[in-house]
Amino acid sequence: MLEFEIRHKDLMGRIGKLQTPHGSIETPTIMPVINPNLMSIGAEDMKQYGAEMLITNAYIIYRKRDLREAAVKNGIHSLLRCEMPIMTDSGSYQLYEYKDVEVGNREILEFQQSIGSDVCVPLDIPTPPYAKIEKAKDDLEETMRRMREARRIVQNNPLAGVVQGSTFVDLRAESAKRVAALGFDVYAIGGVVPLLASYTFDKLVDIIVASKMNLPLNAPVHLFGAGHPMIFPLAVALGCDLFDSAAYALYAKGKRYITSEGTRKVEDLQYLPCACPVCSSYSVKELKEDVDVLAAHNLWVTYEEMRIVKQSIVERNLWELCERRCRAYPALLNGLKQMTKYSALIERYDPGTKHPFFYLGESSAYRPEVLRYSSRLDRFTLSGNVLITTIPISQEISVIENERFDHVFFVKPPFGPYPVELEESYPVGQAEIPAEIDAEAKTIALQNVLKLLELNKGVRFVFLYDHKWDGHPLIEEIRKYAEVKAALLQKSENLVTLGADERV
Ligand code: GUN
Numbered sequence: 316m317l318e319f320e321i322r323h324k325d326l327m328g329r330i331g332k333l334q335t336p337h338g339s340i341e342t343p344t345i346m347p348v349i350n351p352n353l354m355s356i357g358a359e360d361m362k363q364y365g366a367e368m369l370i371t372n373a374y375i376i377y378r379k380r381d382l383r384e385a386a387v388k389n390g391i392h393s394l395l396r397c398e399m400p401i402m403t404d405s406g407s408y409q410l411y412e413y414k415d416v417e418v419g420n421r422e423i424l425e426f427q428q429s430i431g432s433d434v435c436v437p438l439d440i441p442t443p444p445y446a447k448i449e450k451a452k453d454d455l456e457e458t459m460r461r462m463r464e465a466r467r468i469v470q471n472n473p474l475a476g477v478v479q480g481s482t483f484v485d486l487r488a489e490s491a492k493r494v495a496a497l498g499f500d501v502y503a504i505g506g507v508v509p510l511l512a513s514y515t516f517d518k519l520v521d522i523i524v525a526s527k528m529n530l531p532l533n534a535p536v537h538l539f540g541a542g543h544p545m546i547f548p549l550a551v552a553l554g555c556d557l558f559d560s561a562a563y564a565l566y567a568k569g570k571r572y573i574t575s576e577g578t579r580k581v582e583d584l585q586y587l588p589c590a591c592p593v594c595s596s597y598s599v600k601e602l603k604e605d606v607d608v609l610a611a612h613n614l615w616v617t618y619e620e621m622r623i624v625k626q627s628i629v630e631r632n633l634w635e636l637c638e639r640r641c642r643a644y645p646a647l648l649n650g651l652k653q654m655t656k657y658s659a660l661i662e663r664y665d666p667g668t669k670h671p672f673f674y675l676g677e678s679s680a681y682r683p684e685v686l687r688y689s690s691r692l693d694r695f696t697l698s699g700n701v702l703i704t705t706i707p708i709s710q711e712i713s714v715i716e717n718e719r720f721d722h723v724f725f726v727k728p729p730f731g732p733y734p735v736e737l738e739e740s741y742p743v744g745q746a747e748i749p750a751e752i753d754a755e756a757k758t759i760a761l762q763n764v765l766k767l768l769e770l771n772k773g774v775r776f777v778f779l780y781d782h783k784w785d786g787h788p789l790i791e792e793i794r795k796y797a798e799v800k801a802a803l804l805q806k807s808e809n810l811v812t813l814g815a816d817e818r819v
Pocket residue numbers: 404405406407408436437439440441477504505506507508539540
């Protein structure tokens with residue numbers, strides 16, 4: 316097995332160090348796709364953008380006699396004139412696109428070994444999304460047969476096991492389980508290119524999660540065909556470590572300018588909204604006319620985004636990066652919303668403490684930290700008189716109408732109640748939330764108030780709330796367990812007096 320050491324984690328994402336026969340690389344990373352027929356940007360040139368590893372297509376080399384002979388004689392690194400680690404794909408994608416691959420699994424795997432590939436890939440069958448279940452199952456059986464064969468044939472080179480199963484999450488889970496049982500150096504999630512092309516990011520999230528949950532956590536996972544930076548934060552957050560990009564070249568060919576938030580037609584640009592070396596030194600006109608220059612910009616922004624993702628892992632604010640990026644595009648927002656459905660799962664992997672929690676909209680209400688907080692409300696031992704207040708006021712409030720409280724809890728959306736003693740603590744005390752709170756955050760906060768009340772039935776609670784919470788239906792629920800008081804804030808001195816709550 317390739318050695319893979321995980322150095323930093325956030326959500327299910329990680330920064331890792333992967334040893335390959337051509338040296339170690341840091342993940343997450345993007346492998347630019349090198350087409351040995353074109354090589355307009357040379358393989359070695361990829362280093363300047365930040366590439367640490369490349370991917371090329373063994374089938375394209377195999378099919379062309381001169382390339383094949385040169386690769387067998389001197390190796391793939393000599394053919395591409397580059398000493399970086401090189402992963403070789405098998406031609407599965409050509410099989411999918413053109414249906415006329417004239418090579419077998421054994422043949423292409425032996426070829427990949429003979430040219431010194433740093434990661435070989437078997438000839439898996441990419442089943443398209445929304446295929447018929449029978450087809451997805453048949454394809455998967457054949458893919459699994461080829462995986463077993465690959466495991467026998469490839470002994471001395473690292474080998475990738477590919478997960479397929481179309482859009483059936485059960486099949487994806489089964490596929491992942493079965494490849495994991497065979498044991499590979501890298502696991503690759505395949506068959507998602509059409510989902511990426513159609514921006515079906517919610518389905519993509521389901522597929523990544525179903526696969527990841529059944530793959531070993533200590534192995535690198537490659538998401539085949541995901542080369543657009545707009546998907547990196549989400550995919551890395553869900554545990555993908557390796558990406559390949561043909562996008563930089565394909566988009567340039569289609570006169571498209573990649574940004575971390577999407578793609579622009581280069582003809583629509585009057586300014587270059589980027590500070591990369593290309594955009595700082597070429598004119599808009601030059602960019603419009605030269606495909607290679609445009610491809611170079613696309614590479615710069617691709618690697619820039621991955622560095623931003625990595626810094627977010629170190630700072631442990633990857634969720635916030637996902638939120639910011641996913642606001643750029645409705646389809647990405649679908650992806651983010653889908654990710655929130657897996658918060659409970661992500662919570663199990665997510666580190667316990669991180670930088671202050673920033674509330675950036677409804678999706679923040681469903682963050683793993685919030686779920687974790689709720690599940691830990693039973694850790695408070697309470698007795699006597701307890702005040703729960705939505706008003707962040709000084710400790711003096713512990714005396715209301717001459718009543719002393721043994722415990723005082725503030726309410727901070729979306730977490731809910733927390734004891735004043737945790738005012739400086741992560742996550743709830745330090746959480747930065749906007750003055751205007753949205754309905755999701757309020758509801759979750761009040762659900763957690765209710766939970767605390769239900770967990771401490773013998774305790775006397777007073778719940779004090781301000782006008783921002785007026786009319787919330789859960790206040791009526793809270794009334795079943797607590798004495799509820801509405802507070803009037805006096806503008807001048809921030810004083811709190813109790814309003815005559817006629818409902819008490
Ligand atoms: N490239 C893009 N998608 C795939 C896939 O599903 N399998 C392989 N082997 N390569 C790919």
